[in-house]
Structures are given as C-alpha cells and as structure tokens.
Amino acid sequence: MQDHHHYDSDLLVILRHGPHGSSWLKEGLDAALVAAAFGRRVSLLFMGEGVTALMPCQKKGPLGQKGTAETLEMLEMYDIDSLLVEEQGLSCLGLSSDDLMLEVTSLSPPALARVFAEHRLVLTF
C-alpha cells in the first residue's frame, strides 16, 4: 500500500535545537548527511531555536567540542542545498536571514505546511 505520489524530495530533516545545548542538532544533521551520502534528496528545515544553528562565528563547546558549524558550512559538498528556515523562528529572536551563515529560504506557515507534504519522509530532531 505504498503511496505513489511524486515527491520533490526524499527526506525532510527538521532541526529545532541550537548548537551545544543538546545533542539533537548534531544527531539530526548526522541523519541528514548519511541520507545524502546514500544518494537521497535531503532538505533541512531549521525551526524555532534551530535557526541559531546557522549563526556565524560559532566557537567550540564547553569542553572543546567541535560543534556543528563546520559541518553546516560544508553542506554543499554533501549535496544538501535545500536549506529552509521558519520565518517565525528568526523573528522571535530578532534575526533575519541576512544574519545567517548560509543562504536560506525563509518560510511562513502556509508554505511551511506545504513542505511537509512534499517530502516522502519527515524526521524531527
């Protein structure tokens, strides 16, 4: 009983946590990178606090951990070029997409909801 819809992309990974405060961001990114390495079309959606994952000039964590900034800077190399950001997540923090380290597409609620329908698999982190 597989649905036979045409999907724009295979996997949507929702990243809702910022860097260093928990392992969610890294673990979500790892899943996205593995999927891309296996040839899947992957989109990343940064929601809520997750938008801070894209702040420029991040430094190491409390015990010298690398963090996720370096990996994000290399996303293009992994063939992940669909970077989506929840507009509300940015405005809540007084940020705009210009403040971020990478080019993103900013989405408001109706567009946001559509993105969920467009992907075969959605994983929330």
Next chain:
Amino acid sequence: MRYAILLMGAPYSDQASHSALRFAHALVARGHCLEAVFFYHDGVHNAARLAAPPQDEPHLVDAWAGLANEHRVALQVCIAAALRRGLLDEREAARHGKDGVSVQAPFELTGLGQLVDLGMRCDRLVTFGP
C-alpha cells in the same frame, strides 16, 4: 502495511519507550508488519542489557527482546549514539578494550543508513520522542 518505529527516548525517564512499545503491540495485533524499531538519541538506552528495574515495574529491555523474538522485529541501535552512551556489544567492547558488555542480541548495533533505508522502504514510520 509495513511499519517502522523510531524511538528516541530512554526507558523509565520519560514515556516515549512505553508509548512506543504499546503502539508496537497494537500494530502486530492488527496484523501489520513491524519491520524494525530503530533506537537513536537516548533511545539507545532501551538496549541496556544490565537494566534491572524492580519486579513490579515494566522491564523495557526484555519487553523489546520479547517483541523481537515473537514477531521477528529487528531491533536496530544506532552505533554512534550507543557508543557515546556506553552501550557496547561484545564486538565493540573488545574493539575499545572495555571489560564488560552492555548490549546483546536481539539488539543490533548498526549505522544511521539503516534508519534512512527503513524510512524509505516501509509504508509508515512513527517516531516516539522524549
């Protein structure tokens, strides 16, 4: 339908694993095929061989093993998440020079690729988080 479950909560600490197990049983009772449960983030603690809850409390680790053995459900534990949290099978324990084994069959340490594969292959994937 073919289902997979992604579990990201540790047993006891929050309800995720209880909900996931209850859902898993309902799935098989309804005649669905539960292909696998994939354990990621703190969900890897569901594979802890040495868990010893009191007798009158649910034993999640045994319950997952029971489900696997009775209904042929694969129990796949993300190896990177597991190692970081001290969940090692015999092979990894030997590899890292550890004196003790904290994961055993039917739980299987595996890569994240398996999660992606499950998600693409199965008709439905349901996530339970903390």
Next chain:
Amino acid sequence: MLLHVVNRSPATSRVYQQALSGMSPDDRLLLIEDGVQGALPQLVRYYAGLEGRLFALKEDLESRGLLGHCDASVQVVDVDGFVDLTEEAERTVSWY
C-alpha cells in the same frame, strides 16, 4: 493528509505551536502522553481551528484521571484508533 502527534501540554511547552504551523487544512493532530492535557476545556483553545481534526489517546487520558474531562470537540481514540490514524494518513510527524 498527514497525522501530527504532540506529547506535551500546551501549558508547559510551545511544541504545539510548531505542530500547528506545520499543519495543512486537512491534517489531523493526535495528543498523547502529557499532551492529552491539551484536550481539557481550559486548554483546548490552543487548538482552535482544528474542528473535527483533533484527537486524544484514551489510555493516556485514563492513566491521568482525565478521561471524563475532555472537551467535546476532541475525539478520544484508543491505541487501535492510533494505529488507524497512522494508516489513514500518508505520513506521521511527531512533535516532542
């Protein structure tokens, strides 16, 4: 049509807002675990606009002593109903 699952109370977590912003007009929302508190008349207003598309898990309401206290607009389903909801939706998205 998607199924969204929320496991936290709207009184203590803003995760319900994330779920709502990701919902299309025909998507459904199922409240489980602590999320069933959102089915109380006092809190169900957080889910205004989901008429006919809001569900709560019976077993989680029962264990919390909340079974008789649900708002009339919430459809109570048991775990078999949960399975049905996941079958009927193309995909299930969990918010926690």
